[in-house]
Amino acid sequence: MKKYEFIEHTADARFKAFGATAEEAFANAAQAMFNVMIDTSDINPQITEYIELQAPDLENLLVDWLSELLYLFEVNMVVFSRFEVFAIEKKGLEYLLSAKAEGEPLDLEKHVFDTEVKAVTYNDLGVQITSQGVTVRITVDI
Amino acid sequence: MDTEGPVIEGLERIDNDIWQVPMGYKPGMRVPGRIYLSDKLFTNLEKEAVDQVANVATLPGIQKFSMAMPDAHVGYGFPIGGVAAFDAEEGVISPGGVGFDINCGVRLIRSNLVKSDVDGKINALLDSLFKAVPSGVGSKSRIRASESELEAIFTQGSRWAVEQGYGVEADLTHCEGEGCIEGGDPAQVSAKARKRGRPQLGTLGSGNHFLELQYVDEIYDPVAAEAFNLKQGQLTFMIHCGSRGAGHQVCTDHLRNLTRAVEKYKINLPDKQLACAPAQSEEAQAYFCAMASAANYAWTNRQIIMHHCREVFEQQMNMDADELGLNLVYDVAHNVAKLEEHDVDGGKKQVYVHRKGATRAFPAGHPDVPQAYRDVGQPVLIPGSMGTPSYVLCGKQAAMDVSFGSACHGAGRIMSRSGAKRTFRGEQIQKDLSGQGISVRAAHPSVIAEEAPGVYKSSSEVVDVVDRLGIAGKVAKLMPLGVVKG
Numbered sequence: 001m002k003k004y005e006f007i008e009h010t011a012d013a014r015f016k017a018f019g020a021t022a023e024e025a026f027a028n029a030a031q032a033m034f035n036v037m038i039d040t041s042d043i044n045p046q047i048t049e050y051i052e053l054q055a056p057d058l059e060n061l062l063v064d065w066l067s068e069l070l071y072l073f074e075v076n077m078v079v080f081s082r083f084e085v086f087a088i089e090k091k092g093l094e095y096l097l098s099a100k101a102e103g104e105p106l107d108l109e110k111h112v113f114d115t116e117v118k119a120v121t122y123n124d125l126g127v128q129i130t131s132q133g134v135t136v137r138i139t140v141d142i
Numbered sequence: 143m144d145t146e147g148p149v150i151e152g153l154e155r156i157d158n159d160i161w162q163v164p165m166g167y168k169p170g171m172r173v174p175g176r177i178y179l180s181d182k183l184f185t186n187l188e189k190e191a192v193d194q195v196a197n198v199a200t201l202p203g204i205q206k207f208s209m210a211m212p213d214a215h216v217g218y219g220f221p222i223g224g225v226a227a228f229d230a231e232e233g234v235i236s237p238g239g240v241g242f243d244i245n246c247g248v249r250l251i252r253s254n255l256v257k258s259d260v261d262g263k264i265n266a267l268l269d270s271l272f273k274a275v276p277s278g279v280g281s282k283s284r285i286r287a288s289e290s291e292l293e294a295i296f297t298q299g300s301r302w303a304v305e306q307g308y309g310v311e312a313d314l315t316h317c318e319g320e321g322c323i324e325g326g327d328p329a330q331v332s333a334k335a336r337k338r339g340r341p342q343l344g345t346l347g348s349g350n351h352f353l354e355l356q357y358v359d360e361i362y363d364p365v366a367a368e369a370f371n372l373k374q375g376q377l378t379f380m381i382h383c384g385s386r387g388a389g390h391q392v393c394t395d396h397l398r399n400l401t402r403a404v405e406k407y408k409i410n411l412p413d414k415q416l417a418c419a420p421a422q423s424e425e426a427q428a429y430f431c432a433m434a435s436a437a438n439y440a441w442t443n444r445q446i447i448m449h450h451c452r453e454v455f456e457q458q459m460n461m462d463a464d465e466l467g468l469n470l471v472y473d474v475a476h477n478v479a480k481l482e483e484h485d486v487d488g489g490k491k492q493v494y495v496h497r498k499g500a501t502r503a504f505p506a507g508h509p510d511v512p513q514a515y516r517d518v519g520q521p522v523l524i525p526g527s528m529g530t531p532s533y534v535l536c537g538k539q540a541a542m543d544v545s546f547g548s549a550c551h552g553a554g555r556i557m558s559r560s561g562a563k564r565t566f567r568g569e570q571i572q573k574d575l576s577g578q579g580i581s582v583r584a585a586h587p588s589v590i591a592e593e594a595p596g597v598y599k600s601s602s603e604v605v606d607v608v609d610r611l612g613i614a615g616k617v618a619k620l621m622p623l624g625v626v627k628g
Contacts, residue, residue: 074387113278113279113585118243
């Protein structure tokens with residue numbers, strides 16, 4: 001099954017990510033976002049960040065998840081390449097996410113960036129759950 | 143009048159360069175849309191950009207029109223090139239009308255040098271500039287602002303930088319709002335935004351940000367050019383960048399907060415990225431104060447970058463500051479919301495003008511135009527795409543009538559970044575530009591490909607539309623000699 005696909009957009013990067021579950025689709029969306037910036041295929045996952053978030057709905061949770069990864073990338077200077085979302089569950093009125101992201105320290109000698117993702121937008125945002133699986137749709141600002 | 147290219151159903155042409163998006167184009171529109179375009183630019187207009195103009199027209203308290211400048215293209219929420227004014231009491235404030243790169247903007251510096259003074263020195267200058275101003279993804283500054291310094295930056299903007307020795311008093315009087323939006327409140331800036339802002343002062347960032355060495359190729363308006371201290375053949379320097387991670391995080395944080403406010407205030411939105419709140423609500427004011435803080439950070443950033451560039455010129459040209467005369471002509475913000483007074487329906491009204499990829503363009507006589515330019519109008523700086531001319535214009539009276547004192551901000555993209563990378567190779571573009579006498583420095587060739595001249599509309603076509611409409615008049619054309627890409 002395809003993990004993600006890019007959709008043409010004039011100024012920004014828009015993509016869909018797929019998964020059998022929301023957890024898988026969210027992890028694949030993170031992978032797609034980092035691949036907008038850099039080819040992550042030869043990143044060695046040696047640093048692990050654990051992430052816990054909560055949001056009022058799945059769409060906000062998705063934006064929060066990707067925004068948190070951008071923040072950790074910039075502040076901790078880690079290029080992430082592997083993502084595992086342990087669980088997305090509803091508790092009361094909120095949705096909770098627990099996950100880990102793995103990557104290596106930013107090294108400007110080694111890492112050649114295509115572009116920088118500035119932020120995650122709410123434009124054309126979607127989390128679609130069907131019997132076939134989960135599709136998420138994201139537009140990032142670059 | 144015949145137009146070629148795709149016909150967007152429902153658009154009405156009401157004058158040569160004016161297209162109306164009528165009230166019925168989308169349900170819930172409170173005012174019509176206005177798009178300022180020539181025939182040629184119309185062929186590049188995307189339907190999604192028109193839809194976005196119409197979406198903005200549905201927001202509460204919008205005044206007169208939802209507008210798009212000739213460089214408009216599809217954004218998220220607001221189109222890029224979008225302008226909208228909202229009643230300060232009955233209207234809304236929306237982060238989507240400002241964007242993530244708060245106060246991304248441009249500053250232009252003049253000099254006592256002429257083009258021939260840098261013959262044979264351009265590559266050395268560019269190399270030194272590239273070293274002096276960290277650029278690209280992950281680049282960090284030599285400056286580390288302390289917590290109290292950050293707070294001063296968020297409230298004071300450029301003044302803080304000048305007081306620290308990064309510039310002179312005249313830099314403040316030659317800058318939009320003297321390099322500050324009042325109301326900056328560090329309490330509304332999250333710990334995350336501060337953490338991102340701390341190591342990035344004096345850095346260029348990436349994407350379409352640049353430093354450019356240019357010369358004045360043509361003067362259109364000798365009177366305004368004299369007021370701006372610009373002369374034929376003169377060497378000029380341009381800086382284009384914004385508020386970096388601090389601004390991105392401020393927008394992210396407050397968008398999240400405002401998506402919740404939308405439910406609280408029961409605002410119907412056609413696009414979630416248009417999240418907003420009533421202008422006087424706690425949520426909207428919190429965003430406004432945080433946005434002002436990020437805008438002030440951006441002005442500080444450009445001020446520090448300019449200071450470092452002046453040092454490079456002094457070393458490389460072996461001249462002192464007085465001999466070089468690297469004086470700030472002006473600095474304009476492209477992505478901001480401001481509280482301004484405008485004439486609406488025959489009376490004066492306080493409005494929050496949102497400019498998302500648009501430049502303020504106040505005319506002669508306006509009290510917010512610096513004293514030195516009060517007789518000719520505010521300088522409006524329109525950067526070209528890489529390798530194409532930039533323009534200096536001056537704000538004109540029609541801007542107050544048709545666009546809440548706003549003009550275009552650049553050339554406007556017509557090709558996606560990924561499309562650009564498939565179509566162009568950075569190395570080839572670099573070689574082609576070099577053949578035209580334009581040197582380019584970049585962290586990597588791919589950033590050259592995605593900003594290739596062919597991915598943008600023609601900057602001269604865009605500028606001609608605002609000139610014809612009387613929004614801003616052409617003053618001078620600047621040709622590039624060398625570019626440092628972010």
